[in-house]
Amino acid sequence: MKTILVVDDEELIRELYRVEMEEAGYRVALASTGEEALAQLESAKPDLVVLDIRMPGMNGIDLLRRIKATTPRLPVVLNTAYSDYRQDFSTWASDAYVVKSSDLSELKTTIQRLLQT
């Protein structure tokens, strides 16, 4: 079973993702901050990270840089309410960029695609 780390400061979103991903057949680890996420990377050893950008403390882009520097092969899906981060060169290092939506099907197919390769 693949493990997905969901990083988001919004608790209800984390919960929604968790139930949805578990139903889709993934093990889900959660982190509400960048720091928590770094710890989870060590402990949960996720196969993929779903990363929000705007977070208090370490933001998603800083975290992305950390992840890509240490484990460049770990797929990262940026999942944010802001579509304009696409313009930011730094986000281009991510493997996918999915704008947040109540319809999680796009996120799910992206995760599925990235985990297959």
Next chain:
Amino acid sequence: MGTIARTDLDILNEIIRVANSPLDLRERLHYIVDLTARKLDKDVCSILLYEKTTDTLVLRATRGLNPSSVDLVRLAAGEGITGWVFRHKTPLALAHAAADPRYKYFAITGEERFQSMLAVPILYEEAPLGVLTVQTIGPWRYHHEEIAFLQTMAHEVSGIIRNAQIFQEALDKINALTVLYEIGQALTSTLDLHEVLNLIVKNCTEVSRASGCLLRLLNPETGALEIKASYRHDGGFHGNSSLRFGERLALRVIRERRPILIEDVHREADYVPSPQGAMTSVLCVPLIAKGAVLGTLSLFDKRGETEGTFGPFTGDDLRLLAALADQAAIALDNALTHEREERLAAENQRRLLQLSVLYDIGKAMQTTLRLDPLLRIILTGVTVGGGLGFNRAALFLVDEQEQVLSGKLGVGPRTMEEAGQIWAQIPPVEDLGRFIAQAGERGEEETPFTQLVRTIRIPIRPDEGILALTVLERRPFHVRSARQDARVNQAVFDLFGADEFATAPLIAKDRVLGVIVVDNLITHRPITAEDLQLLTLFAHRAGMAVENALVYSRLEALNQHLLELQDRLVHTEKMAALGEMAAGIAHEIRNPLVIVGGYARRLASRLAEKAPEEKAPLEIIVHEVTRLEKILQEILAFSRDALPARNRWDLYDLLEETLGLFATEFAESRITVERRFGERPLLLEADRAQIKQALINLLNNAVQAIGRDGTITLTLARRNAPRPEAVLTIRDTGGGIPPEALSRIFNPFFTTKAGGTGLGLAITHRMIVDHHGGSIEVHNEAGVGVTFTVSLPLGESPSDPDAEEAMEEKR
């Protein structure tokens, strides 16, 4: 003897008394024949006098012959006994006159019954004046004393005749002087040229007993001799050929500045016979005043004593006419001067009016700075009756960018009827300024003439007709016949339709702004040099006003443009602020929406199995959340695309610009740059900032690979197949990439360098391949260096459909 001598003395006494009496010549002659017949006791005594004009001896007085034959008996000089005596100036006494072969008698006198005849010549200083005769019924042999007595009587008669002649001449002279005086009075009594001319010809004809008179004047402008007045005693007119002959003579008189008398024109070499044929004698005198020849006065055919007969003019006539001509010339000169003065005064009056009109129009022009009203004021000034008074006027302005004259406005009627309507509105002169100024405000609807004018566009070239020439040569033109003038653009002429027209340039500060065209299509009044002068003067003023209006309208347009720019800027700022705010709100809303929508979806899919009837309300929630999310998406897309990203630019420029950023670095690291460039420019339609970033990354890469001492070789060229694209290669001498790393160089955060982010090539790849549909390849020569080959499509690159849509909306 003694009786005769005493009788002689008595007679002489009486004759002297008669001669000195106030009786006229005829009465005195009668007295003498009466006295002579009585004293000599003879039946008949007669006096025949010579008439020069007819070369005959005419019976002037008689005693004993039929009294009614006086003046009727005419005898050619040399004819009959009397004629012989006259011719030979010697007395002849015949006892039987009828027996003499020279004898001739006139039945009317009843003289055939008289037998003897004594005739003595009446002489005056050897010149014969006539003959004195006595006759008796019976034969009579005249003795010596009788002949001597009759000669004495003849001598006295001669004296009487001579005196009478002198008296008559004196009388004539007095008459002539009186006439001259009266003519002078009459002539100076008026200054009206026409009246003076008619007075001259009439008086000259009557005074000199001519049958006709012609007065010719020299036209000071053309130098031609023109008939100004004529008069004929019988009221008729002279034939043409006579006039031609008369003109040649008049020209000769003017040339020689002296009177010429021609007694018989038929003897002149250049005489052309005329059907009228009446003319025989011509007298022509010059009219000279203050040393200048004004013209000539010609008299035709002197009327004889008897009605219907004509004779030649004499030297006396010539002198009389010359005297008359002197008077006439002075009167004529006065009248001409007077006329000139009147003309000059009228001229001054008109000039003054024109100046005031110019002033009025100028004042009216100052009432507005707006171009359209100004143009209307100008053309109204040109056409208004109290103004320049042309029938129609059109105005063209120079379009400097396109170098054409384009029609702006036309003022004037098209038909006589329209003309009447329009011109009826024209006010008296004092209101002119206000009327013209109001023309600008009236803003009348477009007249057909204006519509016509607006369709005309004329390139400013020398072969494009008069209007173009007016601009090019900066001067007015006056075309008298457009149909025959090669310079006229016939197509334009057909539109205007006036054969005569004039143009004037509107000039301000050495620049031709436009052209005014005027014509008198309706009245056909010829355009004078003065009209043209005034038009030019006016056009000059109008040019300055138009310049002001143009400057003003340019300022106005600029101001308008600035206002619009400001509006747009405000709008853009507003939109940017709005976009920012919207984006902020959208983001804040998006998370709750995801939560609401996400859980609703979960519920909906679960309830679908357990309680299908509850599913519908949840689906409504899901649907509405999706709708909200879509709206958010649109708002965000809109705010993002407020900034333009793509436009056309030259890749060469960008490459040089980017190389410029590395200048210091190249120098410090001793890196040489070699350029192998193809044709310029290579225009791309792409996000310049992104491509610049890509170039920076690639060059950075090369610099870092080289480290120190090396060469970067750049080639840039166009490739047309398989699609048009710009191909850039960047080759370094940095030793190349280790083969195991080669496959990963475009991965994010991959780096072989200490301190590198590992993002450079990844970003470059994204920008060039994903965002601009280009390609990037790497060719590695281990131990030598790396060559990156970048290709970017020329023309439209694939773009974000969302952004396109948003752009559409914005427009």
